[in-house]
Amino acid sequence: MIVQQVSVFLENKIGRLNEVTQVLGKNGINISAFSIADTSDFGILRMIVADPEKAIGILKENGFSAKTTDVVLLNAPNKPGALAKALEVLNSEEVFIEYMYAFSMNERTSVIVIKPSDPQMCLKKLEKHKDELISGGDPYNI
Amino acid sequence: MIWNETIESSDREQMQQIQTERLINTVRRVYHNVASYRRKMQEIGLIPGDIKSIDDIHKLPFTNKSDLRDNYPFGMFTVPMSEIVRLHASSGTTGKPTVVGYTRNDLNMWSEVVTRSLCMAGVHKNDIVQVAYGYGLFTGGLGLHYGTENLGATVVPISGGNTKKQIQLLNDFGSSVIACTPSYALHLAEVLRELGIEPGSLKLRVGIFGAEPWSENMRKEIEDKLKVKAIDIYGLSEIVGPGVSCECEEQDGMHINEDHFYPEIVDPETLQPLPEGKIGELVFTTITKEGIPIIRYRTRDLTRLNYSKCKCGRTLVRMEKCLGRSDDMLIIRGVNVFPSQIESVLLEMSETEPHYLLVVEREGNLDTLNLMVEVQEQFFSDEIKQLQLLRKKITDNIQSTLGISVQVKLVEPKTIERTSGKAKRVIDNRKI
Numbered sequence: 276m277i278v279q280q281v282s283v284f285l286e287n288k289i290g291r292l293n294e295v296t297q298v299l300g301k302n303g304i305n306i307s308a309f310s311i312a313d314t315s316d317f318g319i320l321r322m323i324v325a326d327p328e329k330a331i332g333i334l335k336e337n338g339f340s341a342k343t344t345d346v347v348l349l350n351a352p353n354k355p356g357a358l359a360k361a362l363e364v365l366n367s368e369e370v371f372i373e374y375m376y377a378f379s380m381n382e383r384t385s386v387i388v389i390k391p392s393d394p395q396m397c398l399k400k401l402e403k404h405k406d407e408l409i410s411g412g413d414p415y416n417i
Numbered sequence: 418m419i420w421n422e423t424i425e426s427s428d429r430e431q432m433q434q435i436q437t438e439r440l441i442n443t444v445r446r447v448y449h450n451v452a453s454y455r456r457k458m459q460e461i462g463l464i465p466g467d468i469k470s471i472d473d474i475h476k477l478p479f480t481n482k483s484d485l486r487d488n489y490p491f492g493m494f495t496v497p498m499s500e501i502v503r504l505h506a507s508s509g510t511t512g513k514p515t516v517v518g519y520t521r522n523d524l525n526m527w528s529e530v531v532t533r534s535l536c537m538a539g540v541h542k543n544d545i546v547q548v549a550y551g552y553g554l555f556t557g558g559l560g561l562h563y564g565t566e567n568l569g570a571t572v573v574p575i576s577g578g579n580t581k582k583q584i585q586l587l588n589d590f591g592s593s594v595i596a597c598t599p600s601y602a603l604h605l606a607e608v609l610r611e612l613g614i615e616p617g618s619l620k621l622r623v624g625i626f627g628a629e630p631w632s633e634n635m636r637k638e639i640e641d642k643l644k645v646k647a648i649d650i651y652g653l654s655e656i657v658g659p660g661v662s663c664e665c666e667e668q669d670g671m672h673i674n675e676d677h678f679y680p681e682i683v684d685p686e687t688l689q690p691l692p693e694g695k696i697g698e699l700v701f702t703t704i705t706k707e708g709i710p711i712i713r714y715r716t717r718d719l720t721r722l723n724y725s726k727c728k729c730g731r732t733l734v735r736m737e738k739c740l741g742r743s744d745d746m747l748i749i750r751g752v753n754v755f756p757s758q759i760e761s762v763l764l765e766m767s768e769t770e771p772h773y774l775l776v777v778e779r780e781g782n783l784d785t786l787n788l789m790v791e792v793q794e795q796f797f798s799d800e801i802k803q804l805q806l807l808r809k810k811i812t813d814n815i816q817s818t819l820g821i822s823v824q825v826k827l828v829e830p831k832t833i834e835r836t837s838g839k840a841k842r843v844i845d846n847r848k849i
Contacts, residue, residue, distance in 0.1 A: 282799040284792050286828050312801050316826050317792075319801060338831050340792050344799040373800060390799075 277345050277394050279327040283320040284340040287313065295320060295339065302333050308388065310376035321376070323348070323388060345394040349401060351408055353385040361387055361408060368400040420536040420568075421529070424676050425731045429724070432732070435676050436471040439704035444468045444477065447710050450495040453488055454478075454712060474679065474702060475690050479713045482515060485655065490516040494709050501708055506554045507654040507753055514554070517654050518708040524563065526705055527657050530674040531564020534663030537672060537729070538625050538648040540594050542569035545620075547586060549597035550628065550751070551577040556658025557628050557751065561596045564660060570594075577601070577751075580608050591620040598751045599631040599639060599647070603782030606642035616644040625650050627659055628751035630739055636668075649738060655714055656701050662736055667728050670735030677705045680734065681713070682722055685743035696721045698743050699736065717744045745843065747777060749784045752821045756842045759788065762814045768796035768807055774833045779847040786823045788815065791830050 285291050292311070299306060309322040324330045327343050334341040351357040358377065365372065370391050377387045391397035401408065419425050427435075445465045447454040457478040458464070467476060485493060490513075494501065502521050506514040519527065540546065546565040550557030558576055565572040573592055575583060583605060586592060595602070602624055609616055624643060627650035639647045651671050652659035661678050662671035673680050678701050682691045685698040699716045718739040726732050747754045756775060763769045769790060776787040790811060798804055804827060812825045834841060 280799075284797050284804075284827075284829060286832070291829075314801060314805065317804065317828075319799060319804075321799070335794075338829070340794060340797040340830050342794070342797055342799065 276348055277398055278323065278348050279343040280346040280388065280390070281322045281324055281327050281330050281334070282342055282344055283322070283334060285311075285318045285320050287316050287318060292320065294337075295334070298333060298337050298339075299324065299330060302329070304330050304333070308376070308378040308386065310374075310388075312374065321374075321388075344390065347389045347391060347394050347397050347401065349387040349389060349408060350380070350384050351387055353379050353381070353383055357385065358387065364401070364404045364408065365389070365397075368403075370397045370400060418536050418541060419730060420533040422730075425533065425672070425733050427732060429732065432675065433471055436679055436704060437469075439676070440471050440474060440679065440702065441465075441468055443702070443704050443706075443710050444712070446495050447712060451493055453484060453493060471679065474681065474713070477702075477712050479688065479700070479715055480711055481715055482655070485515045486513055489513045491518065493711075494518050496520060496707055503559075504554075505556045505559075505654050505658065507556070515655060520707040523657075523706055523708050526677060527560060527660060528563040528567040530657065530660035530677060531560055532567045533674060534650055534660045535564055535568050535570070535594075535625070537663045537665040537731075538594075538623055538650075539646065539666045540565075540568065540570060540623055540625075544594050544623075545571045545573060545590055545592045546594040546596060547573040547575055547583070547590070547592035549575055549577055549583055549595055549601065550659075555751070556652065556654045557596075560652070560658040560660060561625070580605060584609060584612065584614065587619050587621060588614070593620045594623045594625065595621060595645070596625040596650075598628050599626040599635055600629065600750065600779070600782050600784060602626055602639050602643055602645075602647070603635070606639070607782055610642075616642065619644075621645050623648060625663075627651060629748040630741075632738070651736070651739070653716060655711055656703055656716075657706065661701070665727060665729040665731060669727065670723055670737055672727065672731050672733040672735055673722075675734050677703065679704050680722060680736065682720070685717075685719070693724055694721055696740065699739075717742045717746060719743055747775075747843065747845065749777060749786055750821055752819065754786070754819055754821070758818055759815060760842075762818050763790065763811070766811065766814065769793070769811065772833050773842065775843045777843070777845045777847055784847060786821065787826060788823050789826045789828045789833060791833055792827045793830060 283295055305325040307323040312319045331341050349361060351361050373390045375389045377385055379385045448465045500520050501518040503519045506516045548558055548561045550561055552558030562572055562574055573586055573590060622645055624645040624647045626647055636647045648664045649671055650659050650663040652661040656678055662673040664671050681700040682697040683700055684691055691697040696719060699718045699720050701714050703711050719741045720737045720739050723735045745756055772791040774789045778785050808825050808827055815823050
């Protein structure tokens, strides 16, 4: 499925990540997953959160540069070879991936977050292989 | 040695007579040949005949850097282009550079004042002078070059940068004089130390340093580390370039070549002339230049004048090391930088807002320019490569405008302090 990922621009300075998580925590927004892309002087925090619209509003109120980006979530079995299988499918379908990260939901399921150049197209292609890849569960409430 | 003793040691009365004749002549020429001067004089009801002596100079209107920009590129030249044999340019306050043109006579005059300056510094015809100022539109390199040739000394036109090569030639050629910026001199000393070369083992004995402000502390440090006599030379392209004034071996103020460049000190607020010895803004009138004579040019440099005779025998008026500026210009690695130039670059780019902070540091002995630009919502991207492209674009645009490299740092919105009054755009952490 396609969900809205929240991206926040962060300067590389002590305590900045902490401030983002505190602001979201105080406002009751649960962070399901996150990853950080960093360069020598700035980074981008990418998160899957319970309520993306609300999260953006809160972050902007607190002076952060934040925006949503469409990403594809793929629920895969939490077992050896599952990620390899998913990547093989993406590769065979020639899906161009800008970045991706993954996390485990529980003992049975893991979630792969994919940022393809075209999310709709990516989703369509993945659906062709639904049976091989298994999907299920509500990604916003892990 | 005094290169032109008649002039450099002339009595005050004789000097004033020379200045009077030359000023009258200059005012007549600009009035009849340059529309902007004529208009300015007409506005205050002044005709060339009203200028009867050098003391009447305060009646004339001032010239600002903006006048040169408004008449870009050649609007203030008093002679046809067929008479101009060379152009130089320095950075302007916004975008366009300030262009100056020299006739053959201007170049001869410039060589003469640089030669005088070299003699003041104790350079003689047996010296080998390594000119490590940049050659090009900047006046530093070529100015020192022709002055050295005119003196009859040997010039090594190595230009700026390439420190290893500089050191190799200092060593192999036995250069006895180096001309560069004072911060580069310190950098050179540092690299010598790293290479394990004892400065005392070189033939270097005199350093002619200019194009940026430096303090007595820096002089001590350079003299100590590079084992040279460190001489301050002053100049600006609008007036001629290096050689407007220079210290003698007494190192007690820079002798102004006042038979060519007439100095005044004015209050930067009221623009009224200040009495001798008072600190104010330095104003120059070129009284012999043909290509682009400049009337009462506001240098924005703050200093004071001393008319007493120097121990070296010269009577040329001396100016103190510049104590600061009456505007926000920064001098970085010898290049003039105005914050307004950066602002105009940011304004021209649709992705950016003109919220920025310039931080100038001295790392090692070289100045670095760091520019913080806020990331605004409209150009925030989720992709690192987009942000990096943006940063590169800002860096490239600024570099092509300023002519020096800048480190751009993207920062979060509203992290640059807003003030109700004039925004703080520059933090200068250099200890000069």
